[in-house]
Amino acid sequence: MQPILFLNFKLFEEGTGSKAVSLAKLCERAASETNSKIVLVVQPTELSLIASKTRLDVFSQHLDGIDFGSSVGKILPEAVKRAGAKGAIVNHAAFKVSNEHVQKAVARAKQVGLKLMVCAETTERAVEVAVFGPDFIAIEPPELIGGTVSVSTAKPQIISEAVKAIQKVDKKIKVITGAGIKTTDDVRKAIELGTAGVFVSSGIVKAKNQKKALKEILAGFK
Numbered sequence: 258m259q260p261i262l263f264l265n266f267k268l269f270e271e272g273t274g275s276k277a278v279s280l281a282k283l284c285e286r287a288a289s290e291t292n293s294k295i296v297l298v299v300q301p302t303e304l305s306l307i308a309s310k311t312r313l314d315v316f317s318q319h320l321d322g323i324d325f326g327s328s329v330g331k332i333l334p335e336a337v338k339r340a341g342a343k344g345a346i347v348n349h350a351a352f353k354v355s356n357e358h359v360q361k362a363v364a365r366a367k368q369v370g371l372k373l374m375v376c377a378e379t380t381e382r383a384v385e386v387a388v389f390g391p392d393f394i395a396i397e398p399p400e401l402i403g404g405t406v407s408v409s410t411a412k413p414q415i416i417s418e419a420v421k422a423i424q425k426v427d428k429k430i431k432v433i434t435g436a437g438i439k440t441t442d443d444v445r446k447a448i449e450l451g452t453a454g455v456f457v458s459s460g461i462v463k464a465k466n467q468k469k470a471l472k473e474i475l476a477g478f479k
Contacts, residue, residue: 261454308341320345322361344372444477
């Protein structure tokens with residue numbers, strides 16, 4: 258299977274508005290030039306903007322497992338799909354949710370035809386959410402997110418253990434490596450450990466040279 262780079266724009270200034278559009282176009286060119294798969298993870302209010310400017314798949318940074326109704330301020334799965342997104346993530350370290358939330362989000366995503374990636378900080382949590390059948394599970398020890406040392410370097414055993422544990426629950430789930438991924442070697446190690454791709458944010462979005470940082474990551478897929 259072709260490895261995937263999930264790029265989380267977060268709410269960095271470099272990942273919003275016109276700068277987000279420029280970054281999306283940069284990613285599209287890089288994906289084409291290197292024959293790589295990149296998924297852009299953007300804030301819900303800019304899904305339509307980014308999806309309309311790129312051929313790359315776009316994911317929402319959050320999703321609520323709700324139906325049409327009287328809710329206020331929630332992220333409706335149908336609205337996410339209507340905006341042009343192909344999927345969403347839930348339970349990022351910066352926006353943690355309960356297993357009940359994850360279960361409902363997975364179920365509703367499946368109903369409307371969206372992919373869902375669940376973030377998990379430990380192997381134990383990964384196994385707990387794996388029973389709900391998400392498409393992806395991203396392993397992200399919170400203490401390494403945004404840091405200078407990647408999880409594939411600092412705690413490779415977490416990745417290999419998580420891959421084995423998740424596969425025992427559901428072999429269809431693809432495991433993604435996140436937290437501190439910044440170099441070609443970080444990516445290669447993650448792939449060697451059995452994951453299907455990497456989840457990156459500040460290493461590219463906040464880089465002084467985004468093009469160079471992006472190529473550094475994508476080189477790890479070769």
